[in-house]
Amino acid sequence: MSDIDSDNPTFRIGTTFPSTQKEAAFIRFLIASRQLFAFMKTMQSLTPAATPGQQEQQFCVLFATTASAKEAADAFRDADSNGCFDWIPRTAFGPSLEAARSATDPQNSASIYKRRLTPIRDKASYHWNRNLVAEALQRFALDSYAMYEGDSETRDSSVPLARDIAVEIAGIGRLTAADITLELNEIIVFQGHLLKLAHAVYVVLVRASR
Numbered sequence: 001m002s003d004i005d006s007d008n009p010t011f012r013i014g015t016t017f018p019s020t021q022k023e024a025a026f027i028r029f030l031i032a033s034r035q036l037f038a039f040m041k042t043m044q045s046l047t048p049a050a051t052p053g054q055q056e057q058q059f060c061v062l063f064a065t066t067a068s069a070k071e072a073a074d075a076f077r078d079a080d081s082n083g084c085f086d087w088i089p090r091t092a093f094g095p096s097l098e099a100a101r102s103a104t105d106p107q108n109s110a111s112i113y114k115r116r117l118t119p120i121r122d123k124a125s126y127h128w129n130r131n132l133v134a135e136a137l138q139r140f141a142l143d144s145y146a147m148y149e150g151d152s153e154t155r156d157s158s159v160p161l162a163r164d165i166a167v168e169i170a171g172i173g174r175l176t177a178a179d180i181t182l183e184l185n186e187i188i189v190f191q192g193h194l195l196k197l198a199h200a201v202y203v204v205l206v207r208a209s210r
Contacts, residue, residue, distance in 0.1 A: 106118070
């Protein structure tokens with residue numbers, strides 16, 4: 001392929017990213033970090049919920065974003081274990097690399113990966129745990145709920161039972177709005193480190209293959 005634009009070069013896939021486990025691990029990380037970036041941009045563009053339906057929708061986006069962060073974290077750890085970041089300049093990228101390693105440490109109970117991303121991903125987002133739903137139903141057994149909140153005819157409504165059980169399973173029911181904001185900010189910072197690392201490696205490898 002020809003180099004059409006020196007600032008945006010074209011490249012041959014098989015030369016730059018041959019089909020090896022190391023390259024596959026890196027491209028997996030690139031894809032996952034881009035998906036997380038898209039979710040974070042969506043989260044940041046949301047306006048404060050004005051209706052019950054909007055509140056429920058925002059919880060759904062929050063769960064999906066958190067699950068995407070977990071997938072990106074797993075992809076980062078895989079790429080790191082395959083040596084994808086061994087050569088990057090430590091002066092420019094060392095802080096982001098160490099921050100990402102700390103945030104994704106599965107053995108550290110204080111890491112966002114262990115504390116928040118994994119539980120939400122495994123219990124209340126991309127995978128809904130039926131046994132936990134049953135336990136929540138038992139805890140809520142004596143509560144009474146309206147069938148809908150909001151305007152069901154315009155579809156701008158929520159099903160409060162579904163919303164509250166999801167929040168309960170996710171373990172965020174006792175968090176205040178300020179707590180959730182702090183955790184979202186932590187994910188935003190984490191996402192920034194991953195995106196910086198992904199694009200640093202991507203750009204260098206593409207330019208080196210020209």
